[in-house]
Amino acid sequence: MSQTILASPAAAPHDERASLRRLWWLFVALGLVSVILGFVAIGSPYVALATVIIFGVLLLVAGITEAIHALMVRNWRGFALHLLAAALYLLVGLFLLEDPARAADVLTLLLAAGFFVGGLLRIIFSLAVRFPAWPWVLLHGVIDLILGVLIFRGWPDSSLQILGLFIGIDLIFHGWSWMVLGFTARTYPVAQPD
Numbered sequence: 001m002s003q004t005i006l007a008s009p010a011a012a013p014h015d016e017r018a019s020l021r022r023l024w025w026l027f028v029a030l031g032l033v034s035v036i037l038g039f040v041a042i043g044s045p046y047v048a049l050a051t052v053i054i055f056g057v058l059l060l061v062a063g064i065t066e067a068i069h070a071l072m073v074r075n076w077r078g079f080a081l082h083l084l085a086a087a088l089y090l091l092v093g094l095f096l097l098e099d100p101a102r103a104a105d106v107l108t109l110l111l112a113a114g115f116f117v118g119g120l121l122r123i124i125f126s127l128a129v130r131f132p133a134w135p136w137v138l139l140h141g142v143i144d145l146i147l148g149v150l151i152f153r154g155w156p157d158s159s160l161q162i163l164g165l166f167i168g169i170d171l172i173f174h175g176w177s178w179m180v181l182g183f184t185a186r187t188y189p190v191a192q193p194d
Contacts, residue, residue, distance in 0.1 A: 020185040027182030034175025041168030048163035056096030063089030108159040116148030133184045136177050
C-alpha cells in the first residue's frame with residue numbers, strides 16, 4: 001500500500017517591512033551608540049589593553065562557570081566536552097591576562113583576518129542580493145577589507161594603536177550602516193491587507 005504525500009503549497013514570503021518600519025528608531029539608536037563607541041575607541045590609546053584585560057577576565061569567568069557546569073553534569077554524555085571547553089576558556093583567559101601586550105599582538109592578527117573575511121563576505125553579499133541601501137553595505141565591506149590589509153601590514157609593531165583605531169573605525173561605519181538602515185526602514189511602503 002503506497003501513501004501519497006501531498007505537498008502543501010508554498011506560503012507567500014512574509015513581508016517584514018512592517019516590523020522593520022515599526023522598529024526603525026531602534027536601528028538608528030543602536031547605530032548611534034556604535035558610532036559613539038567608535039569615537040571613544042579611536043580617542044583612547046589604552047582601549048586595546050583594556051579590551052584584552054576585560055576579554056581575559058570574561059574568559060576566566062566563563063571557564064570557571066563551565067567547569068562548575070561540567071562537574072554538575074559529570075554523569076551526562078557531554079561531560080568531556082564541557083570539561084574541555086572549561087580548560088580552553090581558562091587557558092586562553094590566563095594567556096590574555098599574563099601578557100596583555102603579546103595577547104594584543106595575537107588578537108590584532110585575528111582582527112586582521114576577521115576584517116578581511118568579513119569585508120569579502122559583505123562585498124559578495126551586497127553584490128549578489130541587491131536590497132535597499134546595498135551600496136552602504138558594499139562600502140562597509142570595502143572598508144573592512146582595506147582595514148584587514150592595513151592591520152596585517154603594520155603587525156606586530158603597532159598592535160595596540162591599530163586595535164583601538166581600527167576597531168573604532170569599524171564601529172563608526174557599522175553604526176552608520178545601522179542608522180541608514182533605520183532611516184530607510186522608516187520610509188518603507190507597507191502594503192495594506194486586503
